[in-house]
Amino acid sequence: MTALLARPWSWVLLAAVVATSLAVGSVHATPATRAARISYLESIIKCPVCDNISIAQSDSQQAQDLRARVVQLVDAGSSDQAIERYVVAQLGTDELLRPTSPVIWLLPIVGGALAVAGLVAALLRRRRIGVPPAVVAADEALVAAARSAPPGAAP
Amino acid sequence: MNATLGHAGVLLSTFASLAGMATLAVGLLRHRPDLVARGRVYVYVALGGMLLATFALEHALLTHDFSLAFVAADNSRQTPLLFSVTGMWSGLQGSILLWSLILAGYIAFAAFHFRRRASDPLVGWALLVGLAVSCFFFCLMLGPSDPFAATVGAVPADGTGPNPLLQDNLLIAFHPVFLYLGFVGFTVPFAFAIASLVTGRVGEGWLLETRRFTVLAWSALTLGIVLGAWWSYQELGWGGFWGWDPVENAALLPWLTATAYIHSAMVQERRGLLRVWNISLLVATFSLTILGTFLTRSGVTQSVHSFTSSGIGPALIGLFAAVVALGVGLIGWRGDRLHASGTIDSPVSREGAFLVNNLLFAAFAAVVLLGTVFPLFVQAIDQQSLTIGRPFFDAFTVPLGIALLFFMSVAPVLPWRKAAPGVLRRRLAVPAWIATAVLVACVAAGVRGLTPLAAFGLGAFAAAVAGRQLVLAGVAAHRHGFGLWRGIVGRANGGMVVHIGIVVIAVGMTAATSFAHSTEKTFRPGETVVFDGHRLAFVGWRKVSTPSEVASEAVFTVDGARFSPGIGTFDGSLEGTPIPAVDSSVVDDVYLSIASAPADPRPGDGVTLDVYVQPLVLWLWVGGGITAGGGVLSALPGRRRRPTDRVPAPIPETLGEAPVPAGAPA
Numbered sequence: 001m002t003a004l005l006a007r008p009w010s011w012v013l014l015a016a017v018v019a020t021s022l023a024v025g026s027v028h029a030t031p032a033t034r035a036a037r038i039s040y041l042e043s044i045i046k047c048p049v050c051d052n053i054s055i056a057q058s059d060s061q062q063a064q065d066l067r068a069r070v071v072q073l074v075d076a077g078s079s080d081q082a083i084e085r086y087v088v089a090q091l092g093t094d095e096l097l098r099p100t101s102p103v104i105w106l107l108p109i110v111g112g113a114l115a116v117a118g119l120v121a122a123l124l125r126r127r128r129i130g131v132p133p134a135v136v137a138a139d140e141a142l143v144a145a146a147r148s149a150p151p152g153a154a155p
Numbered sequence: 156m157n158a159t160l161g162h163a164g165v166l167l168s169t170f171a172s173l174a175g176m177a178t179l180a181v182g183l184l185r186h187r188p189d190l191v192a193r194g195r196v197y198v199y200v201a202l203g204g205m206l207l208a209t210f211a212l213e214h215a216l217l218t219h220d221f222s223l224a225f226v227a228a229d230n231s232r233q234t235p236l237l238f239s240v241t242g243m244w245s246g247l248q249g250s251i252l253l254w255s256l257i258l259a260g261y262i263a264f265a266a267f268h269f270r271r272r273a274s275d276p277l278v279g280w281a282l283l284v285g286l287a288v289s290c291f292f293f294c295l296m297l298g299p300s301d302p303f304a305a306t307v308g309a310v311p312a313d314g315t316g317p318n319p320l321l322q323d324n325l326l327i328a329f330h331p332v333f334l335y336l337g338f339v340g341f342t343v344p345f346a347f348a349i350a351s352l353v354t355g356r357v358g359e360g361w362l363l364e365t366r367r368f369t370v371l372a373w374s375a376l377t378l379g380i381v382l383g384a385w386w387s388y389q390e391l392g393w394g395g396f397w398g399w400d401p402v403e404n405a406a407l408l409p410w411l412t413a414t415a416y417i418h419s420a421m422v423q424e425r426r427g428l429l430r431v432w433n434i435s436l437l438v439a440t441f442s443l444t445i446l447g448t449f450l451t452r453s454g455v456t457q458s459v460h461s462f463t464s465s466g467i468g469p470a471l472i473g474l475f476a477a478v479v480a481l482g483v484g485l486i487g488w489r490g491d492r493l494h495a496s497g498t499i500d501s502p503v504s505r506e507g508a509f510l511v512n513n514l515l516f517a518a519f520a521a522v523v524l525l526g527t528v529f530p531l532f533v534q535a536i537d538q539q540s541l542t543i544g545r546p547f548f549d550a551f552t553v554p555l556g557i558a559l560l561f562f563m564s565v566a567p568v569l570p571w572r573k574a575a576p577g578v579l580r581r582r583l584a585v586p587a588w589i590a591t592a593v594l595v596a597c598v599a600a601g602v603r604g605l606t607p608l609a610a611f612g613l614g615a616f617a618a619a620v621a622g623r624q625l626v627l628a629g630v631a632a633h634r635h636g637f638g639l640w641r642g643i644v645g646r647a648n649g650g651m652v653v654h655i656g657i658v659v660i661a662v663g664m665t666a667a668t669s670f671a672h673s674t675e676k677t678f679r680p681g682e683t684v685v686f687d688g689h690r691l692a693f694v695g696w697r698k699v700s701t702p703s704e705v706a707s708e709a710v711f712t713v714d715g716a717r718f719s720p721g722i723g724t725f726d727g728s729l730e731g732t733p734i735p736a737v738d739s740s741v742v743d744d745v746y747l748s749i750a751s752a753p754a755d756p757r758p759g760d761g762v763t764l765d766v767y768v769q770p771l772v773l774w775l776w777v778g779g780g781i782t783a784g785g786g787v788l789s790a791l792p793g794r795r796r797r798p799t800d801r802v803p804a805p806i807p808e809t810l811g812e813a814p815v816p817a818g819a820p821a
Binding site: 095 | 521551594597604612765
């Protein structure tokens with residue numbers, strides 16, 4: 001059974017099944033309905049009187065007011081970006097849980113790229129200098145001498 | 156009386172640690188093995204002092220001795236017995252005492268464990284480092300964080316009692332203790348890493364000697380984090396278990412670097428590679444526990460978990476800087492001895508996979524660290540406050556987590572050095588088809604979205620690979636005349652149990668966050684609502700009172716069983732705390748939390764309820780248990796001999812195939 005499954009064509013079949021499943025599973029993702037937009041917006045707006053939780057998670061009066069305001073703005077036809085700008089203008093830059101500063105989004109990407117580049121460079125360099133020297137006759141003689149010594153003898 | 160006893164204990168520990176450090180330093184620098192061996196006596200004395208201080212504080216809490224400022228602030232005459240005992244770690248000063256007690260315990264255990272090698276300079280230096288770290292915490296209790304400080308002014312007749320969130324749940328007895336057992340446990344491998352650098356004995360010996368300390372500390376930290384998530388899920392009332400809060404991140408950071416270390420340490424043991432990297436990871440793990448304590452205890456970050464703030468911040472950040480400087484300095488000094496003897500031959504090998512795994516864990520830790528401290532820097536430089544929340548962390552950690560699941564599936568079947576063609580194809584065939592079957596079943600069952608499908612599919616892959624390894628280990632143990640249970644004991648097998656636990660957590664976390672439904676609903680008494688397949692009926696209000704707590708509970712039936720979310724007031728305080736109720740099952744959780752209610756509800760009043768239905772939440776806690784249990788199993792001795800032991804078999808006379816050692820893994 002294992003031998004059968006390990007055949008190359010079995011892996012091709014597996015790849016095809018996985019690709020089809022993922023394609024079917026991801027194209028039917030829910031569209032941006034009104035409810036989905038509202039729940040997304042509520043999840044990225046910070047509750048003004050709480051610590052690090054969104055207005056979706058808080059039952060404070062301010063969070064409830066903000067939730068009502070989000071629903072109003074969505075129904076009035078504002079885009080997500082317009083509502084984010086509105087929140088920042090009304091309450092300040094730290095009212096969005098999704099940081100707006102591009103620096104914070106770029107830092108991990110640039111840092112990750114640099115780390116990978118550095119590692120690849122280090123591995124390549126090590127591979128170049130890591131080539132072992134050719135075995136010469138003297139080495140063979142040493143090994144032979146060591147092997148012919150009685151077991152347990154001190155080197 | 157309690158104060159005198161406590162102060163005496165702290166002073167005894169401080170002097171013992173100072174005397175021990177002096178003895179060890181003189182012995183090590185003057186090459187006097189007798190002094191080095193005597194140093195460990197002071198370690199035991201320091202533990203004795205901490206036991207005395209802990210006894211004094213517990214005695215003060217249990218007898219409600221409000222002449223101590225700490226007891227007056229964290230205890231009251233109505234506090235139940237259990238929460239009086241746990242009161243020791245409900246406030247800052249007592250938590251520092253708990254930290255110091257556990258630290259003294261670990262160092263004493265290490266001293267006892269290595270008692271036959273007490274005059275060995277490696278052990279001597281390690282105990283010296285351990286005593287120095289202990290001394291720092293003892294000194295905190297003599298100065299800025301004194302648990303035995305006297306109450307200012309007249310002694311009050313009654314205390315204020317612990318924070319309401321800290322006296323409603325049994326988990327306060329476990330979460331902080333396990334978290335500290337994890338945090339503090341990394342001091343021992345750190346101390347040995349520093350000792351190996353100082354003595355120049357950077358070979359593989361110290362790694363093996365401290366492996367069990369590392370694995371057990373890791374298991375305790377895992378359990379502590381999962382219990383903390385479970386606790387905040389039950390208490391905080393928003394149906395979530397992880398909020399990327401600075402304090403949660405502070406516990407996750409050392410966990411990430413320690414997990415990376417546990418994997419890369421194997422590469423060093425087997426191949427002698429990654430030495431600088433391993434020591435760096437240990438220094439990072441230890442310094443991140445200190446940074447985490449700084450973030451939690453100094454009040455620099457706003458967090459739902461910061462129950463205290465105090466003046467110990469500068470001391471902690473100083474220790475953090477000193478640890479980092481010491482680590483980097485010593486690694487630089489010993490750079491010549493840390494060169495690896497070989498190199499990674501092929502990326503398709505066990506060590507290649509571990510290297511990628513380490514990079515992913517390091518990237519994960521870097522993102523979490525950045526998101527946690529970046530707002531602090533922006534605030535300091537720009538005077539502008541900035542919040543970094545879930546969207547940022549999810550954007551980076553979800554892809555990293557998926558990649559980790561993939562490597563978790565492939566790495567266990569990879570051979571060391573270089574994989575021959577066809578090996579992977581053979582070993583992965585059955586697990587890959589199991590994973591594909593799970594994926595197809597998920598799609599057929601209506602699961603949609605690339606992230607959950609990838610997580611479930613790769614989770615099944617990783618679990619199937621781990622299961623395959625366990626079955627093979629069990630069969631091999633059986634063939635060698637051992638019981639089947641041997642198949643889950645030992646380093647590699649326990650590690651596979653850990654992998655299964657992590658998969659269970661990952662699946663639970665993905666399902667709960669991707670497919671949660673919530674609603675806010677107002678109920679009249681007798682009203683029934685069906686939400687997401689669950690039948691909720693409001694029965695009515697009832698009052699519950701205990702000496703320390705008065706609660707109004709809204710009695711509901713969920714699918715026939717009774718659940719009563721409430722609003723509680725503790726120790727006569729005016730503000731009510733919502734107490735959620737959860738109907739847990741293997742399939743999904745129904746989480747009820749009161750959103751708003753009349754101030755003093757009568758039986759006929761209505762209630763507005765937040766209802767959260769989340770699938771597979773229970774898997775998180777079960778997975779946490781499996782993971783921690785697997786960690787303990789991997790610390791038990793397995794079948795394989797220690798790689799440093801001498802091999803008695805003589806070298807064969809004829810050239811030919813290298814002998815296969817007995818019991819070598821397939």
